[in-house]
Amino acid sequence: MDTITHTLFGLSLYGTVNKEKMDRRTRMAYLVTAVGASQIPDIDVISQLWDTEGLYQMWHRGLTHSIFLTPLWAALFYVLCLVFFKVKDRRLFFLGWLASIIHVTSDLFNAWGTGYLEPFSQMRITFGTIPIIDFVFWILIAGAYFLSRKKPIGNRPVYFRTAWILIALHVALQSFQGYYFHQKYSHDYEQVALSAGFIPTTFQVITKQDEKVTIYEDGIFQPKQTLYVLESREDADLDYLFANNPAAKTLYEWSPFVVIVDDDEQIGVYDPRFYRQGQSFLFESFDR
Structure with a gap:
């Protein structure tokens, strides 16, 4: 996902926490952990400083996006909160862990894919069922914020928790549709990949058969349309x-x-x- 979406994920996670009995330092610790751990896997972009040959594609989504590193990111923010805010609360570890898991897992669903299983596997996992910028996420999180802002502080988390349930439902529905289209085209082509459109229920379906690559636009509520037909020179050196x-x-x-x-x-x-x-x-x- 894009940086704004990851930030919104962090803020909405912070919104699910009941802060009614927290002092200012504790609230700051929770905010920094929720937002910081939602962003930290993207620290791999600094690899562009030494990767002059492009060995790390777009300097992004490799080892730091591994599911196996998420406990380390959580531990990092737990220690930072202990040092800078003097807050010792084991729930901060689990909040940071959840935030980093959401980051690396959400990146699986768009077309970029990620090294989710590194260093044990170099396979890039990508589903292509959610666009890199999904405005549905933005709308749901914004709705939770505006509906909760005038409510008592103890009642606000329920709005953000509801938003997360709707986000999960949206991802599930998009993924079921993506699976349907992938299976539909797999019967006729050797290779199939998906790229979700910005409008929910729409997809670009990219197919390859021998030297021919065809890109279709398809969706539950729209007819199939051929966008591009490309030729791949498979005999090239x-x-x-x-x-x-x-x-x-x-x-x-x-x-x-x-x-x-x-x-x-x-x-x-x-x-x-x-x-x-x-x-x-x-x-x-x-x-x-």
Whole structure:
């Protein structure tokens, strides 16, 4: 998910906590833990300072997004609260743990995917059933805030807890639909990937059969539409590309499948899930 969404997740987790009997320092400790642990897996973007070859795709979503690191992030914020706020409350550990789990798990559901099982597996897990920016999340969290703001402090958590239940329901419904479309297209194509649209119930379904990649738009309440038909040069010498552009190998390994470009001017690969208006956001090449 995007940074704003992760921040909203943290704030809404903080909103679920009953703060009626907390002093100011304790409230600050809970706020920092909820928001900070909701953001901390994205610290991997600093790898761009030393990864000059693009070996860590977009400097993002690798080891720091592992489910196995989430207890360490929780312990980090527990210690920080102890040092800076002088608050010793084991519930802070579990709040930080939950916040970091929500971060790395929510990233599974959009098209970028994540190294959820690192370092034990390099597999990139991606479902593609939730867009990178999901405005449904924003609306639900904003609704909880505005409905609760004039209520007694002890009654406010129920609104945020209800928002979380609705968020989980939204993710479940989107995922069931995504599974349906994936199964529907898998009968006719060798490879299938999904990319959820910004409008709920709509998806881009990216298919590959031999050298042909077709991108469809489909949804529960709309007819199937062909958006793009792309040709992949499967006979291209990718070893030559990888030797001259290591980032291309990273892209090749981290994407469900790629489209290969090979002509007189360049050789390259791109992820068709991000193909818009004649180009893909994730494209690595080498000029001949």
